[in-house]
Amino acid sequence: MEHVRDRSASGRLGTLTALYVTQYLGIGFITVGLTAILRDGGTSLETLALLNIVGLIWPIKFLWAPILDRYGSRHRGHYRSWLLVLQLGLVLALLALLPFSRPAEQLGPVVAIAALYVLLSATQDVAADAVAVRLLAERARGTGNGIQVAASYLGNLLGGGACVVVYDRFGWVPAILLLAALTAVGLVVVWRFREPPRVDRVARTSEAYRALLSAFGQPGCRWWTFVVVPLVYVGAGAAYALVTPALVDAGWTLERIGVVTGVVISVPAILAGLLAGTGIGRFGRSGVLVAGGVALAVATVAMLPLLNGHAPLGGTVAVLGCFMAAYTVLNVVLYTVNMDYSRPGSGGTDFTVLSSFGLVCSFVAASIGLAAAAQVGYPAVAVASVVLVAGGVVAGLRHQRRYGGRIRPDDVPAPTVPERGTVVA
CATH class of the missing domain: 1.20.1250.20 (MFS general substrate transporter like domains)
Incomplete structure (x- = not known):
């Protein structure tokens, strides 16, 4: 069996x-x-x-x-x-x-x-x-x-x-x-x-749309979505937004930048994603969140030579690979908790709306990082990014201690009515 x-x-x-x-x-x-x-x-x-x-x-x-x-x-x-x-x-x-x-x-x-x-x-x-x-x-x-x-x-x-x-x-x-x-x-x-086969009841269309907001009514969901997620994504995203312009400033060709950032550092990210997923099952969401946060802080500090214009090929590739791997680990944790908050009857809606907010934060992060760098320089933005991610990790640990055992999507269903026949998409 x-x-x-x-x-x-x-x-x-x-x-x-x-x-x-x-x-x-x-x-x-x-x-x-x-x-x-x-x-x-x-x-x-x-x-x-x-x-x-x-x-x-x-x-x-x-x-x-x-x-x-x-x-x-x-x-x-x-x-x-x-x-x-x-x-x-x-x-x-x-x-x-x-x-x-x-x-x-x-x-x-x-x-x-x-x-x-x-x-x-x-x-x-x-x-x-x-x-x-x-x-x-x-x-x-x-x-x-x-x-x-x-x-x-x-x-x-x-x-x-x-x-x-x-x-x-x-x-x-x-x-x-x-x-x-x-x-x-x-x-x-x-x-x-x-x-x-679905065993839950199917909501009317208007009620299905209410799930867009009712998802946030679950214990701790607002704290997770509007505190933890923005801190982590804005911090990490702002730091990563500095990479391409810093590489250009350091004299890298566009071809080399494309190969390294689009292909080479994807390999450690793939491995990190798989390892993080396994690690969550063994060490829990909090343990992997801390590991990813510490790794990202170390990798961001290690990026300071690049951000100051010193970018030897081997060392830069290694640092960027570590940064992307750590970023991926945090991403896996955030997605996993988003899925914890996704109810079976409205799984597509819940997971999508929670994850979409993170995507918006990522888009905003790039603009914030580059705009801030123009005023205070790359290194200052990198340090601020570490602080933001650290704050997100601390907030995430607090969330998991308080709400981790209370997330029961099955107990907070989306508004439903009895299913009326079969509706084909």
Whole structure:
């Protein structure tokens, strides 16, 4: 029986891994690979900056997350019915790029398809998160979220790195076909996935949207979301925002910066995500939170030579790898507690709205860090970042001591009414 449970748990984690990796493949290609290809084709930096605006679709996905919690197929699986459509949509959106072998000269339709892909990917993430909330027991949430964070880096590494190498050697069509084929693996996984039937009642649409706010009514959720999360994300994000301009100031070429920040340091981040997920199951959320905070503080201090203009290749890569690994560890803890607060009946909505606030904080952090650096310099911002992260860790420890054992999403359901038949997405 124990062996059967282990195989079942492994299968669930394998399904989630495939979903998370494949949804980030195209994102990595759009944000890293396509940007490089367009720049190589002569696209201006101003135009490339506009391309990045499509990424803003991701943080606002909470606006339609309740629709996924409300509607779904009883026979095909509530969230599986969404995943089948969305995963197929991701593949078709990528294939739609095939005719545009000179993307810099056909920017309009390329950007439109990219925006469609980001919309589908963000929606697929809502459904995948909802499945994770339903499938993962409390002891497995750390591992599940470690996989999710690591998968985002792996997807970016493949989509933004490997596919660009294929493009450089073989051209546009082979690169897009590889991207679509890798994404189609997720479609096969979803087709074979059998989602457990929903036993909770389904809310009306208006009540499903109330879950956007009712999630914060759980014990300690406001403290976690509006104190711990901003301190950690703003502190870490502000420090990381200094890296690229500091490397430019130190004389690094744009090509070297792209390879190191987009590819090389993704490897320790992937490993850190997986180790952090396992560590949460063994040492608890508080233990891994402290480890990540201490590691990030040490790595940020170690970045001071870079921030003062001294950036030898080997040492800088090592320091940035350690920083990204520590940042990833903290990210896994934050995601895990967000999942603790996600209720099975509104898992897509709860996890999405809690995580989206963190994304907003990350966007704000970059602006704060760079604006502050212009006034007081890189090192002062780095020190302030350490202080903010330390404050977030202390606040997080306080939260876990007081509320860690009281987070029971099953006891605080989203407003519901009896299910009335089957509604197919």
